[in-house]
Amino acid sequence: MSNGDDENAETPEDAAEDASEDAAEPAPEEGEMETKVTAESLEARLDEAEADLEEAETEADLDAVESELDAVEADLEDADLPEPEDEDEEDPAEAIQSRVDDLRSDVEEQRGPYADDVQESVDDSAATVRDTRWTENGEPDVRAATEDFLATASDELGRTFGPESDDLDAHAAALEEAGATIAEAGLDADEDADTIATLLEAAEELEAALEAAEEWSDLTVVQQLRKQGFYDRLNPANHRDFPPERNVVRIAEHENDPERIVMALEKFESDFMEEVTLEALERLGAAEAFDVVHERAKKRGRQEIRVLGKIGDERAVDTLLDFVNSDNPPLQKVTIRALGEIGSTEATQEVADALEDDEPTVRYQAARSLGLLGDTRAIDPLRDRLENADDDQLRAACAWALVQIGTEDALEAAAEHDDDRAYTVQAEAEKARDATGA
Known part of the structure; x- marks a missing residue:
C-alpha cells in the first residue's frame, strides 16, 4: 500500500539541474540544418x-x-571519410x-582559345624563322608561309602587317609585331571566339609550314657540303683517290685554303677524316682553325694540341696548362711542346717544374720548350739540371735551351761544360763559348 511518495519522482532540485544543462547547449538558428559530408x-x-x-x-x-x-x-579536406577496411579497397x-x-x-x-595562345604560337614561329638555317629551297617556303599568316592577321584585325624586306629577319619581326597586336587587341574569348579561332588556325598552319620547309639539318652531310661548294675543286684530273673528301682536303692544303679543311673537320665524324684534316691543319698552322681545334683540344685530343702549337695562338695557353701535370706522359709531352711553340712566358713556371717529372721524355721536352720560351727565369732550373742530372739526353737538352735563351748568364752556364762527358753536351757548350767570344 503506498504512502503517497514516489521514489522515482523528480525533485525540484533535479528539475533545476536539467534546466541548467539545457540552457548550456546553444539552440540551432532558425532554418539551420547540419548536413554531414559523405x-x-x-x-x-x-x-x-x-x-x-x-x-x-x-x-x-x-x-x-x-x-x-x-x-x-x-x-573533402575537412570531411572525416571512413578508411578502407581492406588494403585492396579503393580509398x-x-x-x-x-x-x-x-x-x-x-x-x-x-577554355579558350585566347589571344595570348595565338601570340605564343606566332612568337615561337618568329623565333624559328630567325634562328633556323634554311636551305635555298627552304627560304621561299618560309617567306610564303609567313606572308600567308600576316595576310590572315591583316584581314581579321583590319590592320596591315608585312615584312619590310625579303630578309627573313624582317619576316620574323613582322610576325612578332602581329603577335603583339593580337594580344593587345582586347579580343574576348566569348564574344570574339570566331576571330581568335581563325587566327589560331592560321598560326598552327604557319607552324606546320615551317616544319615542312627544308633546313640544313634535313640534309645529309654530303648534301650540305655540296651546297657549300666543298667539292667544287674536284675534277676528273684530281679525282683519283677514295674517298673524294680526302682529295678535297689535299687540294685545300695545297691551295692554303684552311676554311675548306675546317669544314670537313666539323662535318665528318670518321676517325680517318679526322686524322686527315688535323694533319693538314697542323702542317698549315692556320689561324682560321683555332676556334674549332681549341674546342676539341679541351677534351685532351693530342693531335688537336699539336695543331694549337703550330697555330701559336696564346689564347690556348690556359687550356694547355691544365694538362702539364696530368700524370699522362704522352699528353704531357705533346702539351709541353705546344706551349714551347706558342712561346708565352705565362707557361714558364709549369714547364720548368716538369724538369723534375718522373718520365724522361717529359723532362726532355720540358727542357726543349724552355729554350723555345726564352724566359730568363728558366736559367737557374736549367743550370741545376745540367749540373746534377744523370740523364745525358736531358742534360744536352738543358744546354741547348740555355744557348737558345742566349743571355750572357745563360751562355756562361752552358759554356762551363765544354769538357763534359757527353759529346752532345760538349757541342752545345762550345756553341755557347763561341757566342760569348771567350
Missing part, C-alpha cells in the same frame, strides 16, 4: 559539376564549374580527389 554527397556534387561542364558555353559557365570544384575540394577520399583533378583538366581543355 563520399556519396561529394560524388553527387561532382555529378552535377560534370553535367554543368557539358552544358557550359561561356567562360563564366566554366568559372562556375571551377568554383564548385574548389568547394568540393575544400569540403574514397583518393577516388574523389582524382575525379576533381580530372574535371579540372576538362575545364582547362574547354
Whole structure:
C-alpha cells in the first residue's frame, strides 16, 4: 500500500539541474540544418559539376564549374571519410580527389582559345624563322608561309602587317609585331571566339609550314657540303683517290685554303677524316682553325694540341696548362711542346717544374720548350739540371735551351761544360763559348 511518495519522482532540485544543462547547449538558428559530408554527397556534387561542364558555353559557365570544384575540394579536406577496411579497397577520399583533378583538366581543355595562345604560337614561329638555317629551297617556303599568316592577321584585325624586306629577319619581326597586336587587341574569348579561332588556325598552319620547309639539318652531310661548294675543286684530273673528301682536303692544303679543311673537320665524324684534316691543319698552322681545334683540344685530343702549337695562338695557353701535370706522359709531352711553340712566358713556371717529372721524355721536352720560351727565369732550373742530372739526353737538352735563351748568364752556364762527358753536351757548350767570344 503506498504512502503517497514516489521514489522515482523528480525533485525540484533535479528539475533545476536539467534546466541548467539545457540552457548550456546553444539552440540551432532558425532554418539551420547540419548536413554531414559523405563520399556519396561529394560524388553527387561532382555529378552535377560534370553535367554543368557539358552544358557550359561561356567562360563564366566554366568559372562556375571551377568554383564548385574548389568547394568540393575544400569540403573533402575537412570531411572525416571512413578508411578502407581492406588494403585492396579503393580509398574514397583518393577516388574523389582524382575525379576533381580530372574535371579540372576538362575545364582547362574547354577554355579558350585566347589571344595570348595565338601570340605564343606566332612568337615561337618568329623565333624559328630567325634562328633556323634554311636551305635555298627552304627560304621561299618560309617567306610564303609567313606572308600567308600576316595576310590572315591583316584581314581579321583590319590592320596591315608585312615584312619590310625579303630578309627573313624582317619576316620574323613582322610576325612578332602581329603577335603583339593580337594580344593587345582586347579580343574576348566569348564574344570574339570566331576571330581568335581563325587566327589560331592560321598560326598552327604557319607552324606546320615551317616544319615542312627544308633546313640544313634535313640534309645529309654530303648534301650540305655540296651546297657549300666543298667539292667544287674536284675534277676528273684530281679525282683519283677514295674517298673524294680526302682529295678535297689535299687540294685545300695545297691551295692554303684552311676554311675548306675546317669544314670537313666539323662535318665528318670518321676517325680517318679526322686524322686527315688535323694533319693538314697542323702542317698549315692556320689561324682560321683555332676556334674549332681549341674546342676539341679541351677534351685532351693530342693531335688537336699539336695543331694549337703550330697555330701559336696564346689564347690556348690556359687550356694547355691544365694538362702539364696530368700524370699522362704522352699528353704531357705533346702539351709541353705546344706551349714551347706558342712561346708565352705565362707557361714558364709549369714547364720548368716538369724538369723534375718522373718520365724522361717529359723532362726532355720540358727542357726543349724552355729554350723555345726564352724566359730568363728558366736559367737557374736549367743550370741545376745540367749540373746534377744523370740523364745525358736531358742534360744536352738543358744546354741547348740555355744557348737558345742566349743571355750572357745563360751562355756562361752552358759554356762551363765544354769538357763534359757527353759529346752532345760538349757541342752545345762550345756553341755557347763561341757566342760569348771567350
